[in-house]
Amino acid sequence: MFVPCCRGGGSPGSDFKGFTLLMPAVSVGNVGQLAIDLVISTLEMTKVGYFYTDCLVPMVGNNPYATAEENSVELSINAEVYSLPSKKLVVLQIRSPFIKNKYRPFCQTLLSWVKSSQCARVVVLSSSHAYQRDDEQLLGTPLRYLLTPDLQKAVGGLMQELNWKEMEKRAAYPGVNDAEKVLHIPGGGITKLLFTESCSKGIHMAVLLKFCSEGDNIPDAFALVNYLNEWLQLINSEVSADLSSQWKVPSSWRLLFGSGLPPALF
Amino acid sequence: MATFFGEVVVAPSRAGVDDEEWAEEAREETAEDREIRSELEKKREIDVLWSWKSEGCGDKALVCSRLILAIGHSAAAFLSSFILDSVCWEVVGVVKLWNEWCRTSNTTNVLPTDSFCLFYRLIPDPTVLLCQCSCYVAEDQQFQWLEKVFGCMQKEGLQVTILSTCPVADYKTQESTLTLPSPFLKALKTKEFKEHICCPLLEQPNIVRDLPAA
Numbered sequence: 001m002f003v004p005c006c007r008g009g010g011s012p013g014s015d016f017k018g019f020t021l022l023m024p025a026v027s028v029g030n031v032g033q034l035a036i037d038l039v040i041s042t043l044e045m046t047k048v049g050y051f052y053t054d055c056l057v058p059m060v061g062n063n064p065y066a067t068a069e070e071n072s073v074e075l076s077i078n079a080e081v082y083s084l085p086s087k088k089l090v091v092l093q094i095r096s097p098f099i100k101n102k103y104r105p106f107c108q109t110l111l112s113w114v115k116s117s118q119c120a121r122v123v124v125l126s127s128s129h130a131y132q133r134d135d136e137q138l139l140g141t142p143l144r145y146l147l148t149p150d151l152q153k154a155v156g157g158l159m160q161e162l163n164w165k166e167m168e169k170r171a172a173y174p175g176v177n178d179a180e181k182v183l184h185i186p187g188g189g190i191t192k193l194l195f196t197e198s199c200s201k202g203i204h205m206a207v208l209l210k211f212c213s214e215g216d217n218i219p220d221a222f223a224l225v226n227y228l229n230e231w232l233q234l235i236n237s238e239v240s241a242d243l244s245s246q247w248k249v250p251s252s253w254r255l256l257f258g259s260g261l262p263p264a265l266f
Numbered sequence: 267m268a269t270f271f272g273e274v275v276v277a278p279s280r281a282g283v284d285d286e287e288w289a290e291e292a293r294e295e296t297a298e299d300r301e302i303r304s305e306l307e308k309k310r311e312i313d314v315l316w317s318w319k320s321e322g323c324g325d326k327a328l329v330c331s332r333l334i335l336a337i338g339h340s341a342a343a344f345l346s347s348f349i350l351d352s353v354c355w356e357v358v359g360v361v362k363l364w365n366e367w368c369r370t371s372n373t374t375n376v377l378p379t380d381s382f383c384l385f386y387r388l389i390p391d392p393t394v395l396l397c398q399c400s401c402y403v404a405e406d407q408q409f410q411w412l413e414k415v416f417g418c419m420q421k422e423g424l425q426v427t428i429l430s431t432c433p434v435a436d437y438k439t440q441e442s443t444l445t446l447p448s449p450f451l452k453a454l455k456t457k458e459f460k461e462h463i464c465c466p467l468l469e470q471p472n473i474v475r476d477l478p479a480a
Binding site: 054057058059060061062063064072073074075099102252253254255256259260261262263 | 303405406408409410437438439440441442443444445454455456457467468469470471472473474475476477478479480
């Protein structure tokens with residue numbers, strides 16, 4: 001699945017033992033993926049490899065994090081891995097949706113890779129349909145977290161200190177039996193599957209998600225990445241500064257809503 | 267999502283997932299479901315037939331120095347008009363596939379309007395291969411197509427050129443695409459490709475999809 005990029009000599013850059021794996025779920029508004037773009041772009045992470053998989057729709061383009069002519073011509077595909085050894089951080093970016101019936105095999109292969117690379121923990125950035133919130137969820141922060149039992153022991157206390165809200169469970173049969181509760185993440189793509197599988201496999205996983213709707217999801221991405229930063233401290237958050245300005249928007253975010261308008265329209 | 271007229275509409279998600287689809291897949295599969303699914307998978311399988319072997323490529327890997335792939339009707343037509351002829355090129359392979367959009371013809375004697383996927387070899391230099399793929403290869407078949415075609419080839423020293431077309435309306439640029447002089451060429455290349463390219467590289471945030479991307 002994981003194919004390292006050979007950088008000709010030196011460390012292959014594919015040793016992720018003890019690293020934190022940060023990844024998106026392809027979910028409503030693509031918020032997780034946009035947030036990951038901000039992380040990779042701001043921290044100027046180096047690409048160390050990609051996933052050779054038949055589970056994602058193929059796509060290719062030139063380097064989405066290009067800052068100058070020189071670095072703008074490297075090809076980029078649908079599932080790539082970036083690393084920043086100084087922060088023990090490895091990031092997976094997913095750029096296209098799953099092919100029908102392939103999301104389960106992808107999750108299985110991904111979690112085996114997580115285990116074999118001995119990542120210390122996985123953080124999944126995701127989102128959920130805002131319109132499916134219940135009355136209580138409509139109030140207060142739209143950001144939520146989830147921790148697998150093993151990670152709960154390690155960082156649960158920190159979440160309390162940060163005053164974070166855990167994702168609420170829903171009644172399995174609303175109106176009929178309110179006692180039985182299940183986890184429900186509508187619009188979250190593979191988030192729930194990854195989380196439940198990690199719980200049963202003993203993988204340390206955290207899910208950070210935001211309630212949102214389809215539209216211009218850039219502000220949602222900033223909110224999610226700032227939420228992540230409260231915990232992982234990837235960038236230094238100055239007290240007064242506007243946090244949004246400290247994240248570097250990648251060049252590929254240009255023209256998100258199409259080309260320029262024909263002047264004859266007006 | 268409430269629209270202007272007050273009715274509630276479920277907005278399609280750009281994330282590409284439909285919650286109903288997830289729920290459907292989460293249900294336990296019965297034996298009947300499995301049988302239907304495996305029948306469908308068999309129907310969507312791709313067969314690559316080479317002229318020197320009745321099926322597959324056996325244990326002989328094809329030595330290929332250059333492979334030119336023309337994907338889509340326009341690119342295939344370009345090769346037919348300017349490159350292919352019956353003197354220098356011979357048909358050496360065919361891909362048979364079926365999906366909801368097309369079925370390839372079994373014959374190698376095809377009409378320009380047919381859906382087909384044929385491989386030709388240059389008679390004076392048999393290491394040069396050409397492929398005309400005017401049929402649509404569905405997203406779940408693209409990986410299979412790749413593995414089966416390239417699985418038969420020796421990949422050392424192989425140079426691949428892919429010719430394809432995209433609608434101008436899909437091209438993202440600061441100005442409006444209405445005023446853009448078209449058609450125009452853009453290219454993508456791997457870092458191993460060292461030769462000169464005759465046109466500008468594709469600018470961000472444009473991307474390529476489907477079989478050319480695969």
